[in-house]
Amino acid sequence: MTVVLDAVSKSFGNVKVLHDLSLDVQDGEFLVLLGASGSGKSTALRMIAGLETVSGGRISISGRDVTDELPKNRDVAMVFQSYALYPHKTVAENIGYPLKIRRMSRTDIETQVREVAAQVRIGELLERYPRELSGGQRQRVALARAMVRRPSVFLMDEPLSNLDAKLRGHMRAELKHMQHELGITTIYVTHDQIEAMTLAHRVALLEGGRLQQLAAPKTIYEDPENLFVAQFIGSPPMNVAHGRLDAGTFVIGQDRVATGGTETVSNAVIGLRAEDCQVVAPEDGAIRAQLFANELIGDHTLVTAKIGDDMVSIKAPKEFEAGFDEAIGIAFETDKLYLFNRDTGARIRRS
Amino acid sequence: MQWLFEPPSIRDMAPGTKVLVYAILTFWTAFVLFPIYWVLITSFKSAIDVNSGPVYLPFVDFQPSLHAWKELFVFDFWDTLSAYMNSLIIALSATAASVIIGSMASYALARFEYQPRFGVVFMFVLVMIGAFFTVGRYGVDWRLSCAAGVAVFYFLARALGRHFKARLSNGDILFWMISQRILAPIVVVVPIYMMFQQVSLLDTHIAIILTYTVINLPIVIWLMYDFFKSIPIDLEECAQLDGATRFRVFLDIVLPLSRSGLAATTLLVMILSWNEYLLALFLSTSRAQTMPILVAAMNAGERGILWWSMSVVIIVMIIPVVILAIILQRYISKGLLLGAVKG
Numbered sequence: 072m073t074v075v076l077d078a079v080s081k082s083f084g085n086v087k088v089l090h091d092l093s094l095d096v097q098d099g100e101f102l103v104l105l106g107a108s109g110s111g112k113s114t115a116l117r118m119i120a121g122l123e124t125v126s127g128g129r130i131s132i133s134g135r136d137v138t139d140e141l142p143k144n145r146d147v148a149m150v151f152q153s154y155a156l157y158p159h160k161t162v163a164e165n166i167g168y169p170l171k172i173r174r175m176s177r178t179d180i181e182t183q184v185r186e187v188a189a190q191v192r193i194g195e196l197l198e199r200y201p202r203e204l205s206g207g208q209r210q211r212v213a214l215a216r217a218m219v220r221r222p223s224v225f226l227m228d229e230p231l232s233n234l235d236a237k238l239r240g241h242m243r244a245e246l247k248h249m250q251h252e253l254g255i256t257t258i259y260v261t262h263d264q265i266e267a268m269t270l271a272h273r274v275a276l277l278e279g280g281r282l283q284q285l286a287a288p289k290t291i292y293e294d295p296e297n298l299f300v301a302q303f304i305g306s307p308p309m310n311v312a313h314g315r316l317d318a319g320t321f322v323i324g325q326d327r328v329a330t331g332g333t334e335t336v337s338n339a340v341i342g343l344r345a346e347d348c349q350v351v352a353p354e355d356g357a358i359r360a361q362l363f364a365n366e367l368i369g370d371h372t373l374v375t376a377k378i379g380d381d382m383v384s385i386k387a388p389k390e391f392e393a394g395f396d397e398a399i400g401i402a403f404e405t406d407k408l409y410l411f412n413r414d415t416g417a418r419i420r421r422s
Numbered sequence: 423m424q425w426l427f428e429p430p431s432i433r434d435m436a437p438g439t440k441v442l443v444y445a446i447l448t449f450w451t452a453f454v455l456f457p458i459y460w461v462l463i464t465s466f467k468s469a470i471d472v473n474s475g476p477v478y479l480p481f482v483d484f485q486p487s488l489h490a491w492k493e494l495f496v497f498d499f500w501d502t503l504s505a506y507m508n509s510l511i512i513a514l515s516a517t518a519a520s521v522i523i524g525s526m527a528s529y530a531l532a533r534f535e536y537q538p539r540f541g542v543v544f545m546f547v548l549v550m551i552g553a554f555f556t557v558g559r560y561g562v563d564w565r566l567s568c569a570a571g572v573a574v575f576y577f578l579a580r581a582l583g584r585h586f587k588a589r590l591s592n593g594d595i596l597f598w599m600i601s602q603r604i605l606a607p608i609v610v611v612v613p614i615y616m617m618f619q620q621v622s623l624l625d626t627h628i629a630i631i632l633t634y635t636v637i638n639l640p641i642v643i644w645l646m647y648d649f650f651k652s653i654p655i656d657l658e659e660c661a662q663l664d665g666a667t668r669f670r671v672f673l674d675i676v677l678p679l680s681r682s683g684l685a686a687t688t689l690l691v692m693i694l695s696w697n698e699y700l701l702a703l704f705l706s707t708s709r710a711q712t713m714p715i716l717v718a719a720m721n722a723g724e725r726g727i728l729w730w731s732m733s734v735v736i737i738v739m740i741i742p743v744v745i746l747a748i749i750l751q752r753y754i755s756k757g758l759l760l761g762a763v764k765g
Contacts, residue, residue: 122659142662149663155656159678168674169664216664226663 072133072223072256073098074119079128081114081280088114089280091128097272099254101247105267105303106277113228115277116260120226121145133223148217149226152233154209156201162188162212163197169220187219190249207238214246218253225250225257231266243269264304268292276300298416301342301409307373309409310343310383312358316410316419324379326358330410332421339419342409348385349402350374350393356400362393376401458740465490465733472729490730502716502735508706509713510742511627513695516634521688523635524642525680529672531592531643532650533658538595541586542579549575557620564620596647603640607700615704625707633705634695641694642687649683650676685753692746696739713739 074096081089089111096102104112117123119130121142129138137145148169157165164171166187167180175183188194191211201209210230217225230246231239247270250257261267267274268288276283276291276299283303284296295301301309314323316339321328323341330341353359360376360383367389374385376399385401393399410419432443464472466486477483494502530536553571556562614633615624623629653676661671677684699714706712717735721727 120659120663122662142659143665143667145663147663149660151656151660153654153656155654155660157657157661157675168661172665172670220665 073131074224074256074258075129075131076115076119077129077131079115079118079130080126081111081118081123082126087280089118089126092277092280092282093128094275094282094285096256096258099256101250101257101259101270101272103267103271103274104258104260104277105262105264105274107262107303110277111280112260112262112277116149116226116228116258119224119258120147120149145224146222147224147226148220148222149228150213150217150230152229154201154213154233156209156212156216158201160200161197162193162199162201162204165201165212166197166215166219169216173220183219184215187215190218191215206234207242210234210242214249218249221255223256225255225259227257227259229261230259232261232263246270265306268304276303278303295409295418297418298340298342298411298413301411305344307345307384310345310348310381310385311340311411312343312378312381312383313338313340313413315339319421321408321410323358328357328405328408330405330408330421332410332419334419334421336410336412336419338413340411340413342411343383343401343403343407345373345384345386347403347407348383350376350385350387350391351400351402353398353400356402358401360399360401362395362397362399364395365391365393374399461733461736464729465737467730469730490728490734494731494734504709505711505713505716506738508627508710509696509739512630512634512710512712513692513742515627515631516638516695517688517692519631519635520638520642520691521684524639525646525677525684525687526672527639528643528646529650529676531596532647533655534592536592536595537589539583539586540588540590542583543590545578545582546575549578596643599640599643603637607637611701611704614701618705624705625710627710629705630702630710630712633701634698637701638691638694642691645687645690646680646683649680653679682754685750689747689750693743696743 074094076092076094078091078093079089080087080091088109092111092115094102104115106112114123118125119132121137121140121144125138129136131137132145132147157168160168163181163184167184170180170183184197185194188197191214193208193211193215196204196208196212201212204212210233213230231242234242243266250270259266259270271288273285273287274291275285278299284291284300286294286296291300292304295304295309298311302311312323314321316322316330316334316336318335319330319332321330321339321341328341350356358378360378363375363377363382365372365374365387370389372387372389372391374387374391374393376383376385378401383401410421411417412419432440435443463478463480463486466480466488467477467484468487468489471477471484480486549571552574553567557564557567618624618629657675657679658671661675662668666674697714698712699718702710702712702715703718706715713735717732717739720732720735
């Protein structure tokens with residue numbers, strides 16, 4: 072089912088935490104709301120759920136305006152970061168609770184609970200209490216409880232952040248597979264960009280209560296809308312160096328990089344992905360830099376270098392070796408570089 | 423649960439220590455139980471045994487007799503039974519009412535934000551004082567006066583309400599509640615008496631039940647407030663998303679999780695209502711007389727203080743409270759919220 076947010080905003084007192092957010096979530100889509108803490112992503116999710124009132128704008132689910140509906144009338148299920156399992160109910164009672172409220176018969180509840188429990192592989196835990204379960208098992212129970220009544224929309228508020236790293240990776244894959252299988256529209260909140268990139272059909276990146284970019288993971292990585300998006304997405308984040316843009320030439324220290332285009336921006340930023348750069352001899356590179364440190368990661372060496380005052384990271388072959396403070400050159404293809412206006416953060420697109 | 427001081431099990435102690443620990447425990451048990459023992463043997467004592475100095479052991483120090491028990495349960499059977507039933511009906515009803523109403527009020531204060539305008543609240547108090555004044559001074563029928571007061575308040579609030587800017591918060595309401603309990607009951611007992619006189623409810627169960635409910639509400643609200651606050655809000659939000667109404671959330675999630683608080687509060691309120699004397703003294707004369715009044719009547723007769731009869735009454739008075747405590751104590755347990763949320 073579709074979820075449409077039309078210029079939704081939220082203020083707490085005089086503080087505006089969400090500015091006119093508009094989203095159009097397709098049927099069966101996995102949309103990730105990504106952002107740092109305080110970016111408004113959780114508030115947006117809670118407003119879709121109906122747990123938070125709307126200060127402005129409309130929300131509709133499956134074409135029905137639910138802006139003023141109570142949470143229980145929105146036909147959405149939510150998985151909380153804390154799992155929010157009812158501690159006085161067994162696993163079976165926890166999963167069956169949404170059905171019990173809908174006055175379903177006892178036998179129907181039992182069959183459905185068993186079915187969904189088998190799906191998330193907790194069939195043998197049904198008689199236990201939440202306190203007797205491990206973190207991963209609790210996570211599955213919370214998931215089963217959300218799945219059992221086939222809601223129009225799944226809402227997930229950082230569901231994996233309380234799991235240890237190994238389990239998180241595993242659950243991530245399971246979640247993705249399950250969402251594909253059930254085909255239920257999912258809105259997923261996270262601060263973890265890896266989670267966002269791996270799970271999402273589309274990522275909505277929020278910062279300061281404003282939507283920065285809404286695009287498929289590949290697009291958001293390869294074609295960032297602004298400096299913030301470029302620096303948020305990617306591990307390591309995009310390298311930036313400050314200089315000025317002079318009619319199609321980027322001037323950084325004594326180096327001049329031909330960028331194409333004709334703009335002149337006095338306070339500009341050049342952006343480069345770590346994997347698009349090569350370390351070469353100082354006289355062969357487009358930009359000269361000073362080596363700061365190099366770390367062997369395994370399949371590659373991560374070279375940190377200084378361009379003026381800016382630190383940049385470069386992925387070099389694992390055989391790379393160099394001494395500290397050695398002068399190096401950085402080479403790259405011109406079409407792999409990004410230009411931004413440093414004052415506004417906006418991308419400068421070359422015509 | 424981490425303990426600052428983890429006491430070793432008594433089974434793991436050295437024999438010498440064990441003996442010492444048991445000795446101390448035995449002494450303490452005797453110390454705590456002695457008053458009850460004293461009441462019990464006094465109820466079997468005759469007047470001479472009581473007045474001729476302390477005697478401790480039945481059959482050794484004195485010859486027990488059933489005269490006090492006989493007096494209360496044979497000669498005065500109907501009076502005793504009536505007072506006992508009055509006490510039971512009043513204490514149980516008042517406890518149930520104050521726990522039910524109080525826990526709901528407390529939950530509302532813990533989870534909803536109220537911002538009544540100060541001016542409107544003040545206006546309500548003024549209008550009600552005015553209504554009361556017309557009853558007292560001009561003999562207007564109280565029902566008429568109350569209805570008129572509410573109507574006047576409604577229209578005044580509609581007309582002027584939004585001009586008042588200052589607002590009260592939940593904390594103010596909560597403090598107002600407990601301030602009703604800070605007030606000494608003796609201050610309000612005469613007004614309460616007069617109010618029930620107006621509506622001809624003196625010496626009835628309903629009057630005492632209403633009064634006890636009201637004086638116990640602040641205690642219930644204050645005690646339950648902390649319990650409700652400590653329940654993770656995620657659980658309630660999750661239940662709402664699962665399709666539950668606010669009331670259903672309260673019944674299915676909040677109450678079961680705060681049952682140890684409810685049990686403790688119920689017990690406390692029950693004991694307070696069961697033992698209450700002052701208000702019962704004013705509000706009951708004969709038909710609605712409760713047990714504490716009966717006990718007090720025993721040291722006012724021309725025969726002097728009837729220690730033996732008092733002891734009998736005290737023993738039968740302890741029984742319901744003990745039964746309730748035994749029933750409720752299994753609900754008073756720790757760790758109910760374990761496993762609800764990770765954090």
